[in-house]
Amino acid sequence: MIFSIEKVENVWNDLLPNLYIYFLETEMHRQGKFKPSLERYKQYQDIGAFVLFTARANHKLVGHCGMYITPSMYTDELIAVEDGFFVLKGYRQENTPLQAYRYIERELRKKGVRQISITTHLNIERLMAKLGYKKFGSRFNKYLEN
Structure with missing residues (x-):
């Protein structure tokens, strides 16, 4: 498996089916309709606030992880917040997530990020x-009705 950083606009057509599977598997469909915006991803990417990590096997896009990068309001150090880690079934070998996260x-780290937050x-x-992450608090979600 080959891991890399790719531009969203260069992988969009391959990425969309994987985003949709992730959307269903994580029950995000409860929030509303699936309608990711290439323009919004690209906007964030172009200002350095979003990075798309990809995993490929024989040139096929089999996984991705989006990371939002922003300075902390408290320390001004760069923090990264995960926006979905996904690997297609059939490519979910035991060491794939370990290799990907490394x-x-x-x-x-090369971009100067000092802290990573992951939700799962x-x-x-x-x-x-194993990777040295510590559990920190709990996350609660509530979808507000109109």
Whole structure:
């Protein structure tokens, strides 16, 4: 598997089906209709506030992880917040997430990022502990009705 950083506009047509599967698997469909915006991703990417990490096997896009990068309001140090880590079924080998996160960390470190925050609906505590992440608080979501 080959990990890299790619421009959203260069992979958009390959990325959309994976985004949709991720959308369904994480029950984000409860928030509303699936309608990702290439323009919005590109806007964030162009100002350095979004990076798309990809995983490819035989040139096929089999995984992705988006990271939002912004200065902390408290420390002014760069922080990265994960916007979906996804690998297609059939490519979810045990070491794939480990390799992917190591690559992501290495690249974010080069960009000056000092902290990474990851949210998941899966039980990945062993993996995160192995990578040195600490569980920090809980996250609660509520979708506000109109």
